[in-house]
Amino acid sequence: MxxxxxxxxxxxxxxxxxxxxxxxxxxxxxxxxxxxxxxxxxxxxxxxxxxxxxxxxxxxxxxxxxxxxxxxxxxxxxxxxxxxxxxxxxxxxxxxxxxxxxxxxxxxxxxxxxxxxxxxACFAITEKGCGSDVRSITTHVDRTENGYVLNGKKWNITNAPVADICMTFGKVVGKKEKSIACFIFETNNESIKQSKPFDLMGNRGTPIGEIDFENVQLATNNRVGKEDDGLAVLYFSFLVERVLTGILVSGCITPLIQESLQYSLERKAFGKSIGDNQYVQQYVVDIETKLELLKGVIFRALHALEKGKDCSKLASIVKMYSAEIFHESSLSAMRVMGNYGYRRDNYYERLLRDAIGLLFAGGTAEIHKRVIWDSMVKESKNENTKRENLKLSWTNVLAEAHKDNELEEA
Ligand SMILES: Cc1cc2nc3c(=O)[nH]c(=O)nc-3n(C[C@H](O)[C@H](O)[C@H](O)COP(=O)(O)OP(=O)(O)OC[C@H]3O[C@@H](n4cnc5c(N)ncnc54)[C@H](O)[C@@H]3O)c2cc1C
The missing domain is CATH 1.10.540.10 (Acyl-CoA dehydrogenase/oxidase, N-terminal domain)
Incomplete structure (x- = not known):
């Protein structure tokens, strides 16, 4: 495709x-x-x-x-x-x-x-005490007469230091343990504190930090979906994020191929192009091969997402594989280019640092392997992998926006 x-x-x-x-x-x-x-x-x-x-x-x-x-x-x-x-x-x-x-x-x-x-806007789920295990968040809301009061601390959140709008998740006090609700609100509020950006190894051009909520008063219409929809909202957003992350990696890797190929053909060592050596060719060929494989699975995942199929397995394969090949490919390009690639006035070393962050952002490989395994087990039992409450069709989203999204009273 x-x-x-x-x-x-x-x-x-x-x-x-x-x-x-x-x-x-x-x-x-x-x-x-x-x-x-x-x-x-x-x-x-x-x-x-x-x-x-x-x-x-x-x-x-x-x-x-x-x-x-x-x-x-x-x-x-x-x-x-x-x-x-x-x-x-x-x-x-x-x-x-x-x-x-x-x-x-x-x-x-x-x-x-x-x-x-x-x-x-920022999308805040991770806390200092939990990253992969999203169900164990301690951020919570208490119901009030007119809505909710939110308390908790979110950590390592993209855009948090400068976001004007926050979408976050909290457990509803008094409801069953897995009842997580999603909220959206302005951050311009004295009950909300936004940290300075963290000093991280990579992804330094995106502000990543903390956002704390201390008795933030929220109205019912700050809640997105029904009270128990938080996890379904998360899973839907994660699917979209995982597929789009693969696509942006594909975009970032493509120029690496052209540039390392060109460099291999032009750079001379021992009286010939370095690209005449199979050891050097291998780096460039590896990036090309991995990129082609990534594109194949991206198109399958995109197709499933468009058709409203639960593409958890494919989306996890896309995210996990793209994160792995991103840092490998950045390093391969750097190796081909030697000193030239290692200089900070080229973008290769920055890309390598950034690529390492993708091993964690959007879920680690270990967690994606769990998702893939669980999907495989369900498939082997012919179980329907579609989750309750999970609306998946992008096409339907655009065509039937809001038909059944009226807020139910808490
Ligand atoms: C650049 C960047 C941007 C981010 N942006 C956001 C954001 O916008 N919003 C947000 O909410 N979060 C964000 N995060 C946080 C990210 O989602 C978490 O870092 C990620 O979920 C991993 O959580 P953790 O670092 O706490 O690791 P942990 O969950 O503590 O895991 C540590 C290690 O243990 C392994 N592990 C844990 N449980 C298991 C298991 N059951 N089986 C096998 N291995 C396991 C993990 O794979 C990992 O290797 C961002 C992170 C980065 C790096």
Whole structure:
């Protein structure tokens, strides 16, 4: 499978957007641990954040595959995991959760300013005491007469230090243990504290940090979905995030192939091109082979996502495999380029540091193997892998937005 003509054209358009607008300042943001709001708005003005969002909220009403094609081009052009991680956190996690589980009123309230780039959102589930085991979060809400009071601390959250809007998850006090609810609200509130960005090895152009909630008063219409929908919202957003993460990795790796191939042909050692040595060819061939394999599984996962099938297994394969080949490929390109690749004024060493972060962000390989194993066991028993309450059809999301999303009273 390949992108169709419309998708190819989106891919080319957003390659240029990434190359012209984002790439020139990527190294500076990495060095200074800096997120640039003006640049974010400029990217928003190109329509990227709303490509697969309904037109009534300022989006372009296209499908997830069209957004995927644009993202692949954008990633290849910008080579800036800072902006890319921020983008995936907002579009794949927050926006897609809203479109799929929010009411019309909630979409009208939150989506237009996110799509335009005026506001930025974070998606906060991880806590200091738990990452992979999302069900063991301690953040919780107590019901009040008019809504809820939220307490808890979220940790290692993309965009948290600068986000204007937060989507987060908390256990509902007094309900059964796995009852987790999802909320969305403004961060401009004295009961909410946002830390400075963490000083991390990579992904330094995206602000990652803590967000603390101390007696945050929330109304019922700050709740996304029903009270028990939190885990279903999470799983839906994770599926979208995992597939889109594979696509952005595909975008970032593509130029590495062209550039390391070119370098191998031009660089001379011992009187011949270094690319004449099979040991060197192997690095470039490995990246190409892995990228082709990744693309194959991405298209299958995208197809399933579009058709509303539970693609947990494929999405986990995409995320796990893309994270593994991302750091391997960045290192292979660097090895081909020797000193040239190791210099900080090239982007290869930055990409390698960023790629290592993807081994954890979006779930570790060990957790994805668990998901794959569980799906395989269910398949072997011919069990339906579709989870209760999990709405999966992207096409239906756009066509039937909000039909059955009215908030039930708590
Ligand atoms: C760049 C970046 C951005 C991030 N952005 C966000 C964000 O926006 N929002 C958010 O909520 N979180 C975010 N995270 C956090 C991320 O989701 C967690 O780091 C991830 O879930 C892993 O959690 P942990 O680091 O606490 O590891 P742990 O869960 O403590 O795991 C530690 C190790 O134990 C292994 N392990 C744990 N349980 C099992 C098991 N049952 N079987 C086998 N092995 C196991 C893990 O695989 C890992 O190797 C981000 C992380 C990074 C690096």
């Amino acid at each position: 390949e992108w169709n003509a419309e998708q190819q054209s989106l891919k080319s358009k957003y390659y240029t957007v990434g190359y012209d607008i984002v790439r020139p300042s990527a190294a500076e943001r990495d060095a200074k641990i800096n997120f640039d709001r003006v640049l974010w708005k400029k990217v928003g003005d190109t329509g990227l954040f709303g490509l697969c969002m309904p037109e009534e909220y300022g989006g372009a009403g296209l499908g997830i595959a069209e957004f995927g094609a644009a993202l692949e081009g954008f990633a290849a052009g910008c080579q800036d995991m800072g902006v890319l991680v921020t983008l995936v956190a907002q579009v794949a996690l927050v926006q897609s959760a809203l479109v799929n589980y929010g009411t019309k009123e909630q979409c009208e309230t939150w989506l237009p300013e996110l799509i335009s780039g005026e506001k930025l």
